[in-house]
Amino acid sequence: MKRSLLLILVLIVWLIAACTPKASPTQSPPPKATPALPAAPGSPPATQTSELDSLVAAAKKEGKINAYSFHLIGDVGVGVARAFKDKYGIEVESVAGPGMQLIERIRAEQRAKQGNADLLTSGASILFVAKTEGMTTGVGNLPVLQEQQGTWLGFPPLDPERHVLNFMLTSQLPIINTNLVKPQDEPTSWLDLLGPQWKGKMSLADPATIPNASYIYLMLLKKGVGKDYFVKLGQQDLKMVTTTRDISASVARGEVSLAWGASDATTGPFAIQGAPVKAIDMKEGIPLSSGGAVTLLINGPHPNATRLFINWLLSQEGQALYTKLDPRLSVRKDVADPRPPSLRLIPKSPEIMTGKDEEEVGRIMRDRDLAKLILGK
Numbered sequence: 500m501k502r503s504l505l506l507i508l509v510l511i512v513w514l515i516a517a518c519t520p521k522a523s524p525t526q527s528p529p530p531k532a533t534p535a536l537p538a539a540p541g542s543p544p545a546t547q548t549s550e551l552d553s554l555v556a557a558a559k560k561e562g563k564i565n566a567y568s569f570h571l572i573g574d575v576g577v578g579v580a581r582a583f584k585d586k587y588g589i590e591v592e593s594v595a596g597p598g599m600q601l602i603e604r605i606r607a608e609q610r611a612k613q614g615n616a617d618l619l620t621s622g623a624s625i626l627f628v629a630k631t632e633g634m635t636t637g638v639g640n641l642p643v644l645q646e647q648q649g650t651w652l653g654f655p656p657l658d659p660e661r662h663v664l665n666f667m668l669t670s671q672l673p674i675i676n677t678n679l680v681k682p683q684d685e686p687t688s689w690l691d692l693l694g695p696q697w698k699g700k701m702s703l704a705d706p707a708t709i710p711n712a713s714y715i716y717l718m719l720l721k722k723g724v725g726k727d728y729f730v731k732l733g734q735q736d737l738k739m740v741t742t743t744r745d746i747s748a749s750v751a752r753g754e755v756s757l758a759w760g761a762s763d764a765t766t767g768p769f770a771i772q773g774a775p776v777k778a779i780d781m782k783e784g785i786p787l788s789s790g791g792a793v794t795l796l797i798n799g800p801h802p803n804a805t806r807l808f809i810n811w812l813l814s815q816e817g818q819a820l821y822t823k824l825d826p827r828l829s830v831r832k833d834v835a836d837p838r839p840p841s842l843r844l845i846p847k848s849p850e851i852m853t854g855k856d857e858e859e860v861g862r863i864m865r866d867r868d869l870a871k872l873i874l875g876k
Contacts, residue, residue, distance in 0.1 A: 548642075551810070554642070554803060554810065555587065557803035558589060558803045558804040559587065559588060559589065559804075560803070561589075561800075561802075561804040562589060562801075562804065563589060563590040563592060564589065564591045564592070564617050564618065564804045564805050565594070565616050565617045565618075565801065566591055566592065566593045566617065566618050566620065566808075567601045567604070567605060567618070567619045567796075568593050568594070568595060568601075568618075568620040569596065569597060569598050569601070569620055569621045570620045570621075570667075570791050570825065571591070571593040572593065572595040574824065575824045576591075576593050576595070578820070579591065579812075579820065579821060579824065580592075580593070589807070594616070597621075597709070597741075597742065599625060599628070599864070600708075601619060602619070602625065602628060602629050602632075605619065605629070605634055606632065606634070609634060609797075614799065615799075616796050617795070617799035617802070617805040618793055618799070618808070618809070619635075619793070619796055620666075620791060621792065622710045622789050623657055623663050623665060623788070623789030623857040623861075624710045624713065624788075624789070624860035624861040624863075625710060625861060626792050626793075626794045626861075627658075627858040627860075627861035627862075628861045628864065629794060629796075630658070630794065631861070631862075631865070633797070634796060634797060635663075636662065636797040637660045637662050637795070638661050638664065638806055639661065639806070641806060641809065641810045643810045644656065644661075649832070650833060651830055651831060652668070652828070652829065652831060653668060653830045653851075654830075655813055655830055656854075657853075657854030658854050662794055662795070663793075663854070663857070664792060664793050664809065665792050666792065666793055666813055666818070666821070666830055667790035667791035667822075667825075667828065667829065667830065668787060668788070668827070668828040668829075668830060669762050669763055669788060669789070669790030669791075669827060670762070670763045670785050670788070671712075671714045671715055671760045671785065671788060672760070672761065672763065672778050672781070672785045673686065673692075673757055673759060673760070673781065674747060674750045674757065674758040674766050674776050674777065674778055675756060675757050675779055676750045676751070676753055676755070676756055676775050677775040678775045679700075679753060680756050680757065684696070685779055686779060686781070687779075687781065687782055688782050689719060689724070689781050690783075692735070692759060693731050697757065699736040700755055701735060701755055701756070701757045701758070702737065702738040702740055702745075702750065702755045702757075703737045703739055703746070703758075703760065704739075704742070704743055704746045704761075705739055705740065705741055705870075706867075706869040706870045706873055706874070707874070708741065708864075709741070709742070709743055710860055710861075710864055711743060711746070711762060712759065712760040713860045713863045713864055713868075713869050714760070714786040714788045714852060715786060716863065716868075717786075717852075717860055717863065718783070718784055718786045719783060722783050729872040732873060733873035733874060733875065737759070737873070738754065738755050743764075746758045746760070746761045747761045747762065747766040747769055747776070750766075750769075750776055751766075751769040751774035751775075752774075762790070763778060764790050764825070764826075764827045766778065768826075784849070785849050785850065786849065786850050786852055787849035787851045787852065788852040788856075788857065789857055790828065792857075793812065795809065813830070813831075815831060815833055818830070818834040822834060822837050
C-alpha cells in the first residue's frame with residue numbers, strides 16, 4: 500500500500516514538471532515601445548499633410564480656376580493669381596464685378612447649362628443669396644480648416660454645410676470729411692443723422708445691390724430702432740452711389756459731408772493718400788461683418804483646383820499675401836493687420852455679425868426690405 504502511494508506521488512510530480520514551460524536560454528525580453536517623436540512646432544499633422552498632397556495632385560490635373568470675383572481685380576487679382584501659380588502651377592482667371600451682378604450672370608449660365616465659373620467671392624450676405632438659389636456646394640473638411648480653433652479671429656465657415664467662408668473682416672460705419680464737419684458737430688448716434696443739418700449732405704451705397712447699409716439696418720432693428728427711422732432717412736436727400744468705393748470717394752472728394760455706412764476697407768486707401776476722412780463710432784454700435792467671403796460653385800469644371808485655392812487663401816501664407824495687397828483685417832490671429840494704427844478703422848466695440856446675421860442680410864437684400872423703406876420701391 501505504501502509502495503503504491505509512493506508511485507502515485509512520483510507520477511504527480513513528473514506530470515507537474517512536464518507541464519511547466521521552460522524558459523529559452525536565447526529568448527530576449529520583448530522590446531520596449533519607442534515613444535513617438537513630437538511634431539515640429541507649426542507643422543501640420545501627418546493626416547492633414549497627406550490630404551493636402553492628394554488635393555494638390557488632383558488640382559494640378561485640372562490646371563486652372565475660373566473665378567467670378569468682387570475682390571480679385573486689378574493689382575490684387577494679379578498678385579494673388581501670380582502667387583498661387585508660382586506655388587502650384589495652376590492658373591487663376593477672373594471675371595470681375597459687384598456680387599449681385601455676378602450672381603445674375605451665374606444664374607443665367609447655370610440655367611443655360613453653360614456654367615464655367617468655379618468660385619465666387621463677395622460679401623458673405625451676397626453669397627448666402629447664391630446658396631439659397633442652389634448655386635453653391637460645400638468645400639468639405641479642407642486641411643486648413645483642421646487647424647486649431649485658436650488660430651482664427653473668426654472661423655471661416657459661416658454655415659454648417661461650409662458653403663460660405665469668410666477670408667476678410669470689415670466694419671460698416673459712418674465716415675466724415677474733416678474739412679466739412681467740425682469736431683463739435685460730429686454725430687455720436689445713428690439717430691443724429693435725421694437732423695436737418697445733415698439733409699443733402701450724406702451718401703449711401705444702393706441698398707438694393709450693396710450690403711453695407713443692410714448690416715446697419717439689421718443691427719439697429721435688434722437695438723429697438725423702428726423701421727420708420729429708415730423711411731425718414733430716405734427723406735434726407737441722400738446721394739446714392741453704386742459701389743462701396745464710391746461711397747468712400749464721395750466723402751474724400753468733399754461731395755458730401757458724411758457717408759452713411761462706408762467700409763473701413765474702402766476708406767483706408769483714401770486716408771493713406773492724405774484725404775480728410777475720419778471714421779466715427781456710434782453709441783448704438785458698428786457692425787463688424789464679412790469683408791470678403793468665398794464659395795465653391797456647384798458643377799464648376801475645376802472643383803479640386805478651386806478647393807485648393809480656397810485652402811491656400813485661408814492659410815497663413817495666403818492671408819499674409821492678401822492683406823499686403825488689399826489691407827484688411829484677416830480672419831487669422833497669426834496674420835498682423837498691415838495698416839498703421841491711425842488707419843485701422845475698426846471700432847472699439849463692434850457688433851460682430853454671425854453666420855445667421857449674414858444670411859439674414861442676404862435675405863434683406865434679396866427681398867429688398869431696406870431698399871423699399873429708403874427708396875420707396
